[in-house]
Amino acid sequence: MPGRPDETLPKQLTERLHYYQELGINLFYKDRWMSARAGKEPVPAAGRAAAAVRAEPTQMPSKRPAAVTITRPSAASARAASAAEPLPVAPGLTLFEAAERVENDSLEKIREEIGDCKRCRLCEQRNTIVFGDGNPRAELMFVGEGPGRDEDAQGLPFVGRAGKLLTQMIEAMGLERKDVYIANVVKCRPPENRTPEKDEIAICSPFLLRQIDVIRPKVLVCLGGVAAQTLLQTNRSVSHFRGQWLDFRGARLLATYHPAYLLRNPNAKGDVWKDLQMVMAVLGLAGRKGRPA
Numbered sequence: 143m144p145g146r147p148d149e150t151l152p153k154q155l156t157e158r159l160h161y162y163q164e165l166g167i168n169l170f171y172k173d174r175w176m177s178a179r180a181g182k183e184p185v186p187a188a189g190r191a192a193a194a195v196r197a198e199p200t201q202m203p204s205k206r207p208a209a210v211t212i213t214r215p216s217a218a219s220a221r222a223a224s225a226a227e228p229l230p231v232a233p234g235l236t237l238f239e240a241a242e243r244v245e246n247d248s249l250e251k252i253r254e255e256i257g258d259c260k261r262c263r264l265c266e267q268r269n270t271i272v273f274g275d276g277n278p279r280a281e282l283m284f285v286g287e288g289p290g291r292d293e294d295a296q297g298l299p300f301v302g303r304a305g306k307l308l309t310q311m312i313e314a315m316g317l318e319r320k321d322v323y324i325a326n327v328v329k330c331r332p333p334e335n336r337t338p339e340k341d342e343i344a345i346c347s348p349f350l351l352r353q354i355d356v357i358r359p360k361v362l363v364c365l366g367g368v369a370a371q372t373l374l375q376t377n378r379s380v381s382h383f384r385g386q387w388l389d390f391r392g393a394r395l396l397a398t399y400h401p402a403y404l405l406r407n408p409n410a411k412g413d414v415w416k417d418l419q420m421v422m423a424v425l426g427l428a429g430r431k432g433r434p435a
């Protein structure tokens with residue numbers, strides 16, 4: 143089981159960076175590690191500083207230099223520096239800026255940055271931005287695909303038919319909705335509930351990654367293929383990952399079927415319940431009622 147990051151790493155990293163600086167090494171190049179990983183599957187743990195970097199809400203202009211200078215050695219952050227993997231540095235962001243960004247982020251800031259979002263075409267037909275809902279300190283976070291009609295009307299995730307089933311599952315685990323956090327890959331309803339397009343996901347998912355980094359859940363459950371494929375950066379179907387723990391940004395990630403899929407395929411409920419029992423075991427939950435109907 144992957145433990146929480148080593149608490150001494152931020153200090154070690156800061157000292158190491160000061161050491162490099164004293165040696166006159168001020169430039170750190172964009173890590174080949176990220177590009178080397180691109181396209182490889184499956185993709186487990188990603189570092190938290192990488193998170194900060196990938197959580198840029200808008201595409202970075204390609205003209206930005208690939209090399210960055212460390213200019214502010216005083217601001218190393220515990221959380222960004224706690225990544226157990228090499229730290230890729232975003233073009234245009236110093237490592238310290240990336241670290242600070244992770245350290246100082248909050249759900250309020252993320253929501254504020256989303257604003258009255260017009261970054262992609264999904265804004266044209268949405269009524270409400272569905273940011274996410276629940277306990278910001280939740281140990282358990284669910285990630286769905288995107289709002290449907292009811293969510294778009296109410297501004298809350300998973301409140302329609304699939305949402306009711308999700309609520310039942312949460313309660314069967316011995317929890318209430320207010321104990322967990324629920325968010326989606328895209329925050330605006332795709333017209334006719336179509337699957338979000340790649341570019342829409344690319345624009346919106348950085349906000350989800352930041353939400354995950356702020357909440358720091360112990361367990362992250364991907365509901366359905368879009369959530370799993372987005373977080374794991376793969377094209378593989380959810381059945382490939384089901385029932386299997388993966389590491390993701392300091393959390394344990396489990397992918398399972400989407401509740402909407404269960405509404406169409408009730409026979410798959412048993413598999414999902416098995417997955418949720420794995421989650422319950424990790425979180426030390428006894429469960430309330432046994433398998434949801």
Ligand code: URA
Pocket residue numbers: 286287288289290293298299300301302304305326402
């Ligand atoms: N389906 C999702 O993926 N998310 C919701 O919020 C509702 C339905």
